[in-house]
Amino acid sequence: MLGEGIIKGMGETARNFFGSYVKEDRLTTVQYPEERLPQKEAARNFPFLVYDGKDWDKGLRCVACQICEKECPPQCIYIVKDATKKPDHIGKMQFQAKVFDIDISVCMSCQICVEVCPFEAIKMDVEYELSTGDRFGQLLLHKDQLAKSNDYYRKIHPTEAAEVDARMGAEKAKAEAKAKPAAATSATPSKP
Amino acid sequence: MDQIFVNLKDWLVALFPAGRQQELVSALISVAALIGTFAGLFALTTVLERKGLGRIQNRYGPNRVGPYGILQPMADGLKALTKEDVVPRSADQVVHFLAPLVLVAPVFLALAVVPMGRNMAAVDFDAGILFFFAVGAATELSVFMAGWSSRNKYSLLGAMRAIAQMISYEVPLILSSLAVIMIAGSLSAVTIVEKQAGYSGLIPHWFVLTPWGFAGFILFMIAAAAESNRSPFDLPEGESEIIAGYYIEYSGFKFALFFLGEYIGLFAASGLAITLFLGGWNAPFPFLTWIPSYVWFFGKLLALIAVFIWVRGTLPRLRMDQLMNFAWKFMLPMALINLLTAGVWHFTPPGLARWIICALLVFGPYVALGRTLFESKKLAKRTYSYAE
Numbered sequence: 001m002l003g004e005g006i007i008k009g010m011g012e013t014a015r016n017f018f019g020s021y022v023k024e025d026r027l028t029t030v031q032y033p034e035e036r037l038p039q040k041e042a043a044r045n046f047p048f049l050v051y052d053g054k055d056w057d058k059g060l061r062c063v064a065c066q067i068c069e070k071e072c073p074p075q076c077i078y079i080v081k082d083a084t085k086k087p088d089h090i091g092k093m094q095f096q097a098k099v100f101d102i103d104i105s106v107c108m109s110c111q112i113c114v115e116v117c118p119f120e121a122i123k124m125d126v127e128y129e130l131s132t133g134d135r136f137g138q139l140l141l142h143k144d145q146l147a148k149s150n151d152y153y154r155k156i157h158p159t160e161a162a163e164v165d166a167r168m169g170a171e172k173a174k175a176e177a178k179a180k181p182a183a184a185t186s187a188t189p190s191k192p
Numbered sequence: 193m194d195q196i197f198v199n200l201k202d203w204l205v206a207l208f209p210a211g212r213q214q215e216l217v218s219a220l221i222s223v224a225a226l227i228g229t230f231a232g233l234f235a236l237t238t239v240l241e242r243k244g245l246g247r248i249q250n251r252y253g254p255n256r257v258g259p260y261g262i263l264q265p266m267a268d269g270l271k272a273l274t275k276e277d278v279v280p281r282s283a284d285q286v287v288h289f290l291a292p293l294v295l296v297a298p299v300f301l302a303l304a305v306v307p308m309g310r311n312m313a314a315v316d317f318d319a320g321i322l323f324f325f326a327v328g329a330a331t332e333l334s335v336f337m338a339g340w341s342s343r344n345k346y347s348l349l350g351a352m353r354a355i356a357q358m359i360s361y362e363v364p365l366i367l368s369s370l371a372v373i374m375i376a377g378s379l380s381a382v383t384i385v386e387k388q389a390g391y392s393g394l395i396p397h398w399f400v401l402t403p404w405g406f407a408g409f410i411l412f413m414i415a416a417a418a419e420s421n422r423s424p425f426d427l428p429e430g431e432s433e434i435i436a437g438y439y440i441e442y443s444g445f446k447f448a449l450f451f452l453g454e455y456i457g458l459f460a461a462s463g464l465a466i467t468l469f470l471g472g473w474n475a476p477f478p479f480l481t482w483i484p485s486y487v488w489f490f491g492k493l494l495a496l497i498a499v500f501i502w503v504r505g506t507l508p509r510l511r512m513d514q515l516m517n518f519a520w521k522f523m524l525p526m527a528l529i530n531l532l533t534a535g536v537w538h539f540t541p542p543g544l545a546r547w548i549i550c551a552l553l554v555f556g557p558y559v560a561l562g563r564t565l566f567e568s569k570k571l572a573k574r575t576y577s578y579a580e
Contacts, residue, residue, distance in 0.1 A: 002522075002562025006507065013248045013506040020247045029251045 001091055040158060044124035046104045047113050049146045052089065056147040061121035063088060064097040068113035068122055076106035077113065088119070090175035102146060104130065105139040120164050126156045194484045197225070198311045214215035222314040232456045233493075235265035236510045241501045264379055272448035280343060280441050287341035289415075295334035295453035300325040306463035307382050309473045309486035320381040321373060324464055325366055328419070332358045332458060335428065335438055338450070342441035350437025353512065354428035357418055360519035365415035368408040371534035372399055373469045381464075385472030385579055394478065394575055398471035403550040404533040407558070409469040413499070416461035418519070420454060424507035424541055427515060433438035462496040463489075470496075522561060529557045 020026050030037055033103070050060035069077045080099035088094045113122050132138035154161040205218045238543035239254060239262060246253025279288055305320035307313035317323050332355055339351020376384045376399075390397050399405035418425035428439035439450055466472060470492050473485035510518070532555040540546040 001559060001565065009506045012500060012504060015248055017244065017247045017502075019507075020250050026250045027252065031252070031255075 039126050039156065041159065042176075043111050043126045044111060045128055046107050046125050046130075047102060047111075047122050047146075048125040048148045049143065050121055050123055050150055050153050051147050052150050056144070056149070058086070059060060059149075060096065060099050060147055061088070061119050063094040063119055063121070064100075065095075065119070067118070068114050071112050071116045073110060073112060074106045074108050076103040076108075078103075079100070090172050092175075092180070097143065100143040100146060101140055102140065103140045105135060120168060123153055123157070123160075160169075194310055194486070196481060197309070201225075208348070210432055223300075224303070226314055227300060230300070230303060230456055230459055231452070233459060233490075234267075237455060237459075237488055237497055238265045238451075240497075241504075244498070244501045245505050248502075254422050258325060258540070267446070272445050275444035277444040277446060278441070279297065282343045283342070283441060284341035287337050288441070291334050291338035291341060292442070292449035292453065294337060295306075295331055296449055296456065298334075299453050299456040300329035301327045302460040303334065303456065303463065305381050305466055306460065307472055308463070308489045309484065309573075311418050312473070313382055313436075316382045316470070319371065319379045321379045321384070321464075321468075324381075324460070325362075328457075329362065331453070334453070338442065339438035344441055346434040346436075347438045347440045349434050350428045350430075350440070353434075354421065354438060356512075357421075357425060357427060357515060357519075358580060360516060361415045361418035361523070364411055364519065364523035364527040365419055367524070367531060368411040368415065369464070369468050371408045371531050372406050374531070374534050375399065375404075375538060381467050381472075385474065385535060388471040391478045396471055396474060396476055396478075398469065398474070398476075400469040402537065403547065403554045404530050405469055407526065407530045407533070409465065409555045409568075411523060411530065412465050412469065413496075415523065416458075416465060417503065418515075420458040420461055423504035424510050425515065427510060427512060429510055437489055458500060461492065462493055462500070465496060466492045517565075521565060525561060526558065530554060 016026070035071075050061050051057075052061065053059035064079055064081045066079050066081075069075075069079045078099065078101040079097050082096045082098035084096070085093040086096050109124070111124055114124055130139075150161070150165075201221050202217065204221060205214050205355060208214050208217050210267045242264070243253035243261065245246040254264040257263040257267045279285060302324050305317055305324050306315040313320075335358070340353070342348075372384060374377060376387045378384060378387070388396070388398050388558045397402060400409045417423075421428055427433075427437075429439060434440075439447060442450060466489065473489040474515075475481045475483060475485075475488055525542075533550050537546060537550050540549065
């Protein structure tokens, strides 16, 4: 009969209406600032710089090779090389960045900088509460704002960070193994 | 208690010298009370509607501004007032400005003839219902003014849809209320309410409790939803098709005025439905008559608005051809049959036989019409030639 479907539909919506007062689990929405959904591991938005150890300025993995700056499609990265060098994780002396800026108002979250970085220095962040009152100054992130510890990286992307740690550990072990005979050979002639 | 507002008004009017001045003051008080009450009701309805729709969709709805989000309309109003009022350069400036006013003025005028309690109609015209429909038809003008003056194809499309819809549904709206006018023998809203006073046992003499009244009430509600552009008849402003229809070039407070006008139109239509079919301000049971009449009127009004919100939360929007088919192939024949049934009711002696005859007279054509409409539809599972 005509109108049967309407009655049925009205019944369904009425059941939803009253059910939402009776059964809390019917309410599927999350009340955002107070409640948050757990972060997905694959989530990403803007890049950050990883550092090892306690001191961010000393531990920064970035060697200012500027590959990411060249590869960045919207060109949101700006790097100035420093004259002084510092040792990296395998003990080799490397350049460091004097200035490392990312304009996240330009960044398109493509992750290409992460993929091209040979030093595992730049990774994607999951921080999304980035609103500011100043869209020019506050959205241009400097080195000190970008630097985040390896522990933080392990926390936000555990699987990825474990792989990176394993790879870097292997590199370090290889370098040490190589350094030992080299040290032995270089040490022997100096002895006499 | 029942006459508290009437007495208050009489007392205020008596403060002024008799003659023209008293008439003017009386009119002004009525208008102020009307606008104040219904603007407040509008604010309440917007928040209740959003909360109700939220609950229907298993969400909380607005719950941030004030306790349980009840102050949401204030935030909305502030936002509307502080927004920039953009008028397109190529728009017809005068008509663009006038359109919201032309919408709001007639809908408030229409409310003036609706009796909201015992002795509480702002004006009691002899031809009150006629006046209601006459000013109600002015909303079509404003909608087309808005659509035309915006100089935007979407708004013009929306306005054209609105005109087609409103004119089509005006016919069943008036025909369904004609049955009541025939039986009551009066065009005055106050007289129609008085005709529905009294009880047989526990059952009130409301027109909705007769076969023709019930059918008329359903037809009236459907047509009223279409007249006030409520979902499922909100084609003129269909967001997914023509963005916002005739409102598209309106922002800030002009948009708020349109919104207000639409809701006041809904209140006016609901108020008329209550007057015509639901016994106006009469109590549903004889032992409840001690509750003031205006409480009953506004209670019924809120109940009808709740039904409109419920329907909005349930039904999807109609397609244009479905809308027109429904108006001309179903609503119009049903309204005419209903008119005939009311005539039969009037001329047969009261009793159970009359009730059964009239019920069959309404219900039979309803089933037959529904079946024929469905058979010509050839409903089948839709097949797609290209998509999967």
